[in-house]
Structure formats: structure tokens, C-alpha cells
Amino acid sequence: MIINKEWRVLTVGDGDLSFSASLLTHHQPSSLTATVFDDSEILLAKYAVNDYDTLLQKKCPVLCGFDVMDPSSWGAIKKHYFDVVIFQFPLIPAFKSHQEFQEKCKEVHINTLNRQLLRTFLIHSFEHFLDPNGARLCYITSKDVKPYKEWNIENALHRNTDIEYLGWHNFDIDAFPGYKVRNVDRDKHVKDTKGITYVWSDNKQHPLKQELSAAVYKGEAYCELCATGPYNNTEDKLRHNQTRKHLNMLNYEALWQLLLDRENEI
Numbered sequence: 001m002i003i004n005k006e007w008r009v010l011t012v013g014d015g016d017l018s019f020s021a022s023l024l025t026h027h028q029p030s031s032l033t034a035t036v037f038d039d040s041e042i043l044l045a046k047y048a049v050n051d052y053d054t055l056l057q058k059k060c061p062v063l064c065g066f067d068v069m070d071p072s073s074w075g076a077i078k079k080h081y082f083d084v085v086i087f088q089f090p091l092i093p094a095f096k097s098h099q100e101f102q103e104k105c106k107e108v109h110i111n112t113l114n115r116q117l118l119r120t121f122l123i124h125s126f127e128h129f130l131d132p133n134g135a136r137l138c139y140i141t142s143k144d145v146k147p148y149k150e151w152n153i154e155n156a157l158h159r160n161t162d163i164e165y166l167g168w169h170n171f172d173i174d175a176f177p178g179y180k181v182r183n184v185d186r187d188k189h190v191k192d193t194k195g196i197t198y199v200w201s202d203n204k205q206h207p208l209k210q211e212l213s214a215a216v217y218k219g220e221a222y223c224e225l226c227a228t229g230p231y232n233n234t235e236d237k238l239r240h241n242q243t244r245k246h247l248n249m250l251n252y253e254a255l256w257q258l259l260l261d262r263e264n265e266i
């Protein structure tokens, strides 16, 4: 992960704060503010080992109960201040009951809810958290497996905004000693930590772009939606277009578009 020591960093949704603690110790940004979705009592109860105290001892501001979707939870977070906002392995919290699942997913697919979390993270970061005169970057680290790869991260999230997708690089967890990628709702850490960090800015000419890899699955020979290809010929691609995987992605895209259309109506 590219971290400039002059940057002021905001982390979002850091389960047990081990990512923020490692970032602070091993990358020494100019400043760090860490946020966690759970309240502090829940965080301490959920993760027996956590870095809450580590950060407080280092005088690093930590805000618990921070919901990136809900401005009323943002408390004293500095506005228009940060250079980069980072969300590691975002995922909506598991539903507490079947009833909650039925209520929340009555009209919206869980795939759409996850895309909405990531899109709102990007929009709120550029509108509220990033310094107009700073580096103006958002990082999302995610995985190249289901369900994450079904979010069409490189293309769908910033649609109809001024935000530009700059590119990606592999996330090297060895550069973050002590970081345990947490399961969204349990005191377990994920063993397969292979990740990709995707980068956005509203500066289309951002110099960081040169250090990133461009989206791979672009152009006629590929399927952008499914992130597959290259296909040798038109027949191969047409065959792919009939697969369950592709039809599934088309369905997710249609549901996502419905949500974007609704945004426009508001």
C-alpha cells in the first residue's frame, strides 16, 4: 500500500484496530485518525485481542460507533482535513436475525447493499473528509473472490460522480506486521489475506496513477462485468454471455442501476 509519510490518514471500519495500529507504527503517517463501526463496548467484547489501548496510548484519535453512511455518527471527526481515507475489506455487518434479513433485503439485494456501502464511503470521503488542497485519495482493499468480486468495484461504484478510478495494486500484508484481517462479526481472523487495493481520486491527473496498474478486463476481448477473458473470438465471448455467472452479474448490475436511478429521483 502506498503511504506517504506526509499524509494525514483516516481509517474507516477497522474491526479490531490492528490495521490502524500497524499503519501508525510501520508507516508513520503525519497523522492518523482511526474509526470503528462498533461502539467501544462491543469492540472490546467482540475482539479479545485488539489495539484500542495501543492507539490511545500513542495519542491517536479513535472514534467508535462511526458509521460512514450516517453523518450523525461522525462526532468530532475533522472535516475537509485528510489526504487519504482507507477502508480495508469492507462488508456490511451480518444480520442479527432472519427477521432483520427479511426486512432489510425485502426490496434490495445484499449485493446492492454492499455496493451502496462502498459508494457512500467514496462519496462521503470526497465530500466531507478529504482536504480540498490535500492528496485527495480513497483506498478500498478487497478480495478477488465471491462475493466481493461480484461488486464490480472498478466500474460500478463511482458511476455518475466526479470521482475517477485510478487503478489498483496488490495489498502486501507483510508490510503491516500485527494486522489481522477480521471477520465482520466474530472474533476470528481471515486466513486468506490476499487482497487488492483499489484507488480513487477526483483529480483525474493524479500522479499516483503512474504507480498503479490499470483495470485489466477492459475492451472487446474481455468481459468487464465478470472480470474474465481475454476471449479468443466472438463465439467464445457469446458463449460466456450465456453462462450462469454472467447472467447473475447482469442481474446484479440491473439491481444496482435501479438504486442509482432512485438516487437521481431524490
Ligand SMILES: C[S@@+](CC[C@H](N)C(=O)[O-])C[C@H]1O[C@@H](n2cnc3c(N)ncnc32)[C@H](O)[C@@H]1O
Residues within 6 Å of the ligand: 012, 013, 014, 015, 016, 019, 036, 037, 038, 066, 067, 068, 069, 087, 088, 089, 090, 091, 092, 093, 117, 180, 181, 182, 183, 184
Ligand atoms: C470484513 S470486516 C473487516 C474489518 C477490518 N477493516 C479488517 O480489515 O480487519 C468489515 C468491516 O466493515 C465495517 N463496516 C460495515 N459497515 C460499515 C459502515 N456503515 N461504516 C463503517 N464501517 C462499516 C464492519 O464493522 C467491519 O469491521
